[in-house]
Amino acid sequence: MASYSTNEFKGGLKLLLDGDPVSIVENELVKPGKGQAFNRVKLRNLKTGRMIEKTFKSGESVEAADVVDVDMEFSYNDGEFWYFMDPNTFEQVGAGESAMADAAKWIKGQELCTVTLWNGEPLTVTPPNFVELAVTETDPGLKGDTAQGGTKPATLESGAVVKVPLFIEEGEVLKVDTRSGEYVSRVKD
Amino acid sequence: MLQNIRAFFAQQGVLEVDTPVLSAASITDPHISSFKTIYQEQVYYLQTSPEFFMKRLLAAGAGDIYQIARVFREDEQGHWHNPEFSMLEWYRTGQDHHGLMDEIEQLLAQLVNTLDTTGHWSVVNRISYEQAFIDILGINPLDASCAELKHLTSKNKIEIPVGMDEENKDMWLDWLMTQAIAPAFSKQEFTFLYDYPASQAALARIGTDNPGIAHRFEIFAGELELGNGFYELIDAQEQGRRFDNENLRRQRQGQEEIPVDKNLLAALEHGLPECSGVAIGLDRLLMVLLGKAHITEVVSFGISQV
Numbered sequence: 001m002a003s004y005s006t007n008e009f010k011g012g013l014k015l016l017l018d019g020d021p022v023s024i025v026e027n028e029l030v031k032p033g034k035g036q037a038f039n040r041v042k043l044r045n046l047k048t049g050r051m052i053e054k055t056f057k058s059g060e061s062v063e064a065a066d067v068v069d070v071d072m073e074f075s076y077n078d079g080e081f082w083y084f085m086d087p088n089t090f091e092q093v094g095a096g097e098s099a100m101a102d103a104a105k106w107i108k109g110q111e112l113c114t115v116t117l118w119n120g121e122p123l124t125v126t127p128p129n130f131v132e133l134a135v136t137e138t139d140p141g142l143k144g145d146t147a148q149g150g151t152k153p154a155t156l157e158s159g160a161v162v163k164v165p166l167f168i169e170e171g172e173v174l175k176v177d178t179r180s181g182e183y184v185s186r187v188k189d
Numbered sequence: 190m191l192q193n194i195r196a197f198f199a200q201q202g203v204l205e206v207d208t209p210v211l212s213a214a215s216i217t218d219p220h221i222s223s224f225k226t227i228y229q230e231q232v233y234y235l236q237t238s239p240e241f242f243m244k245r246l247l248a249a250g251a252g253d254i255y256q257i258a259r260v261f262r263e264d265e266q267g268h269w270h271n272p273e274f275s276m277l278e279w280y281r282t283g284q285d286h287h288g289l290m291d292e293i294e295q296l297l298a299q300l301v302n303t304l305d306t307t308g309h310w311s312v313v314n315r316i317s318y319e320q321a322f323i324d325i326l327g328i329n330p331l332d333a334s335c336a337e338l339k340h341l342t343s344k345n346k347i348e349i350p351v352g353m354d355e356e357n358k359d360m361w362l363d364w365l366m367t368q369a370i371a372p373a374f375s376k377q378e379f380t381f382l383y384d385y386p387a388s389q390a391a392l393a394r395i396g397t398d399n400p401g402i403a404h405r406f407e408i409f410a411g412e413l414e415l416g417n418g419f420y421e422l423i424d425a426q427e428q429g430r431r432f433d434n435e436n437l438r439r440q441r442q443g444q445e446e447i448p449v450d451k452n453l454l455a456a457l458e459h460g461l462p463e464c465s466g467v468a469i470g471l472d473r474l475l476m477v478l479l480g481k482a483h484i485t486e487v488v489s490f491g492i493s494q495v
Contacts, residue, residue: 027267028267029267029270030367031270031367032371033407034218034391035363036220036359036360038350053348054348056351056352057353057354057360058264060351062351
């Protein structure tokens with residue numbers, strides 16, 4: 001198994017810690033003048049998203065985690081798994097609910113998502129930053145109210161609910177930022 | 190800052206010297222890693238400090254000398270570390286380490302007077318390594334066992350690092366130093382910590398009355414280490430043994446052995462005058478005087494910008 005020594009530590013490096021894949025967020029050298037150095041490291045647990053702090057004696061080696069990001073296209077959901085396909089190799093993987101988390105509510109099909117694979121299994125799925133989705137349900141639009149700043153909830157075809165301006169009607173296609181969950185604009189046909 | 194330091198030494202009659210950056214030998218300390226380069230099929234090391242060359246000058250009768258040198262250490266980067274940094278190295282003949290600490294206090298006072306923009310650096314404390322551990326952790330570091338130090342670490346809710354060698358007492362002491370002792374030093378004052386355990390003597394002489402300690406000291410600004418000094422070891426045989434022991438430790442830990450500086454040992458053999466010496470990291474000193482949080486704020490270009 002590949003491993004990294006503390007002097008190779010840098011942000012983004014993926015390690016295996018207590019059986020979980022983690023990513024280095026910050027690495028700081030702690031040294032008592034002369035004498036033994038230590039590395040204080042902030043890590044993100046890639047399974048739970050939780051931040052942890054850990055100190056290593058400098059020179060220690062830590063096992064590398066086989067974690068890669070692959071751009072894959074969302075195919076379909078069979079009720080249990082969300083299936084993604086690598087457009088280059090046509091390889092398919094199925095992501096469960098915990099890997100999908102929030103990503104599930106933003107995709108309806110064909111979106112290119114970033115699938116983080118750990119030993120070939122989906123660990124997390126990140127939807128595209130912007131998606132275009134149709135409104136399936138919202139209160140009737142109020143014409144001529146475009147100048148006001150008011151908003152109302154709208155349900156999108158993927159299942160997400162976003163706040164939209166009052167003039168938005170059912171059936172309209174919207175551009176939404178998946179990172180903030182905010183409405184960006186209407187998409188003109 | 191550089192002008193100020195030079196003026197201080199000119200007034201004291203200490204001679205500024207300049208020595209090579211490249212050397213065929215380097216420091217054997219397993220905790221310091223030297224950069225290497227090759228010239229005419231021979232390996233040369235970039236200096237981690239100008240100490241060995243300056244001691245050769247001392248043995249040749251140079252008298253009191255100082256140098257502002259660029260030094261290099263591999264694998265050292267962070268808020269307080271840049272692999273290339275400026276060091277003030279300074280030797281006073283006929284002085285023990287307390288005499289030298291008095292003079293460092295004078296230099297610090299002068300720099301604080303002219304450069305301190307934070308307005309709080311004035312007091313200098315002096316405490317022995319032993320007393321600091323007794324006051325802060327309630328343990329005597331000279332007699333404590335590894336098991337006691339481990340227990341103390343857990344009791345104080347200090348994390349035990351991955352890879353800790355539990356049979357290595359100095360490793361426990363170093364860890365407690367960074368986690369409990371230095372953080373307890375007064376935040377806005379300088380502290381001299383002196384008379385380290387003999388096992389951490391480096392190039393300092395062992396205590397004449399107490400063989401358990403070495404006359405080594407470190408300077409801290411708050412909890413930040415600024416420099417290290419010795420009442421210098423002048424015994425060539427003893428120095429040779431320490432180099433060999435350090436290379437043995439390197440061998441055991443799978444580290445590369447470093448060629449011992451034979452010229453330095455020859456100089457010690459010839460006779461080093463009674464003296465004390467200190468090395469101070471000037472970038473860090475400037476950081477604390479200007480209240481900066483990252484070393485890249487006080488150098489023209491940090492390692493990620495070169």
